[in-house]
Amino acid sequence: MKPQFIPYSVPALTGKSFHCLKVTDHRDGVQIELTRDNGNVTVIFETRELVAVSEEGFRLKTLALIADKLPHLIFEVKNSPLLALLKDEDLETHEVSGLMHFMILTSEDIIDVISFDTPTFVY
Numbered sequence: 350m351k352p353q354f355i356p357y358s359v360p361a362l363t364g365k366s367f368h369c370l371k372v373t374d375h376r377d378g379v380q381i382e383l384t385r386d387n388g389n390v391t392v393i394f395e396t397r398e399l400v401a402v403s404e405e406g407f408r409l410k411t412l413a414l415i416a417d418k419l420p421h422l423i424f425e426v427k428n429s430p431l432l433a434l435l436k437d438e439d440l441e442t443h444e445v446s447g448l449m450h451f452m453i454l455t456s457e458d459i460i461d462v463i464s465f466d467t468p469t470f471v472y
Contacts, residue, residue, distance in 0.1 A: 350428045354414060356421035357451065361390055361472060364420045366456040374400045381453060381460055391471040392423070398448060399435055399463040408459045415454070423468070426450040432463055 367383035367390070379400050381392040405412060415424065426432070429450035436445050451468060453460040462468075 352414070352429055353427040354418055354424040354452070355427060356418050357423040357425050357468075358421075359423055359470060361470065362392075362422045362453075364422075366454070367422065369402070369455045369458050369460065372400065372402055372460065378464075378466075379462060381462075383453075383455065388472065392453060393469045393471065394451075394462050394464040395466045395469075396464050397462055398443075398465070399431070399461070401431075401461045403459050403461075405454075405457060405459055411452075411459065422454045424452045424454075426452050426461075429463075431461055435463055 365385055367385045370382040370384050370389070373380045374397065378393065378395045379397040383390050383392065418424070432448060432450045435448070439445055447465050448463055449465070449467070451462045451464065453462070
């Protein structure tokens with residue numbers, strides 16, 4: 350089944366691309382600091398089961414799948430192969446129902462977060 354990229358409606362994260370300043374991953378979640386000409390925004394996930402940062406050049410297939418959804422920069426990924434892999438690797442040792450996959454597109458990177466929580470934003 351193909352992944353579905355559902356635009357996550359955040360007006361401040363639509364339009365001109367952001368640069369990723371820093372990804373802070375710790376036991377209590379993850380904070381992703383983004384910047385662009387008109388200001389910064391921090392994306393916070395209270396829980397995180399997986400965080401991955403990849404250079405967009407290695408994600409050309411994904412970029413092609415979301416091309417018609419731009420200028421959105423954050424997506425919830427349904428039918429996520431990354432989430433399926435995490436569930437398979439888990440060997441049923443953790444509660445995995447309710448996990449969600451979010452993807453953030455920046456000017457140079459794609460940041461994937463698998464979490465039980467939706468993101469919050471600090472401007």
